[in-house]
Amino acid sequence: MSRFKAMTSAAVNAWVGVWVIAIIASCSASYSFTGGDVGQAKTLSVATMINESDLVNPQLAQLLTTTLQDVIARQTSLDLITRDGDLQFTGRITAYDVRSDAPGANDQVAQSRLSVTVAIDYANLLDDTKSFRQSFNVYRNFPASQTLSQVEDVLVDEIVMELCEKVFNRALVQW
Numbered sequence: 001m002s003r004f005k006a007m008t009s010a011a012v013n014a015w016v017g018v019w020v021i022a023i024i025a026s027c028s029a030s031y032s033f034t035g036g037d038v039g040q041a042k043t044l045s046v047a048t049m050i051n052e053s054d055l056v057n058p059q060l061a062q063l064l065t066t067t068l069q070d071v072i073a074r075q076t077s078l079d080l081i082t083r084d085g086d087l088q089f090t091g092r093i094t095a096y097d098v099r100s101d102a103p104g105a106n107d108q109v110a111q112s113r114l115s116v117t118v119a120i121d122y123a124n125l126l127d128d129t130k131s132f133r134q135s136f137n138v139y140r141n142f143p144a145s146q147t148l149s150q151v152e153d154v155l156v157d158e159i160v161m162e163l164c165e166k167v168f169n170r171a172l173v174q175w
Contacts, residue, residue, distance in 0.1 A: 037172055038087065040126055044069075044078040045085030049118065053096040057152070060093055063160050064118065071164040076172065088123040089167070094135065098148050101141055114148065115139035116159050122171045134170065138162045 046069045049061040068089060073080055078087065095117035100109040117137040124130040140155040142148075 037174070038076050038078055039124075039130075041086035041124070042079060043081045043085040044072055044076070044087045045081050045083050045089070046072070047083070047088075047090040049091045049093055051093045051096075053093050053117075055096045055098070057096055057156060060096065060116070060156065060160070063156070064091070064093065064163065067160050068164045068167060071161075071168050072172070075168065086125050087171070088125065089120060089171070091118050091120045091167075093117070094119050095137075100144065109144040111141045112144050112146075112148070113139050113141050114152070114155050114159065116156075116163065118163055118167075120167050120170075122167075124171075130171070130174070132170065136163050136166045136170075138166070 046065055049064045051057075051061045068091075069080055072078060078085075093116065095115065097113075097115045099113050099115070101111050101113040115137060116139070117135055119133070119135045121133050122131055138159045140158055142151045142155060
């Protein structure tokens with residue numbers, strides 16, 4: 001009789017274990033370590049940025065476009081498509097400026113500033129309350145003893161990455 005109880009107890013425990021695993025497996029949750037919330041969106045499209053600034057860096061529009069695509073692709077599970085995504089980004093470069101920033105001794109300029117401004121239109125076709133139109137600006141200072149051509153590549157890479165992170169955070173992290 002004790003052998004029957006032992007077998008029954010083992011069978012019950014096995015069935016309970018199977019049911020617990022089945023219940024857990026049927027539940028699903030989505031976690032994002034970046035905090036990006038794509039909701040039910042499956043696709044993303046980023047139109048090529050248009051350069052409307054007076055001073056033009058010929059690589060900037062393409063660099064901004066591909067970097068924004070890369071930032072979002074790295075931090076979400078969205079599929080990148082050429083157009084008509086569930087989430088859509090379009091944008092314009094409205095300013096690309098170099099200015100003297102800080103006077104130094106004897107009224108000499110101590111540093112210069114490279115500044116980039118982009119206007120972004122974000123459309124969330126699944127939740128229009130999250131759509132927006134906003135300008136983003138990022139700048140970097142550099143010593144006035146250097147020319148823009150000496151520092152431009154490095155500064156533009158830094159500025160573009162920060163701009164794209166700001167756009168991502170505003171659209172999908174909503175900081």
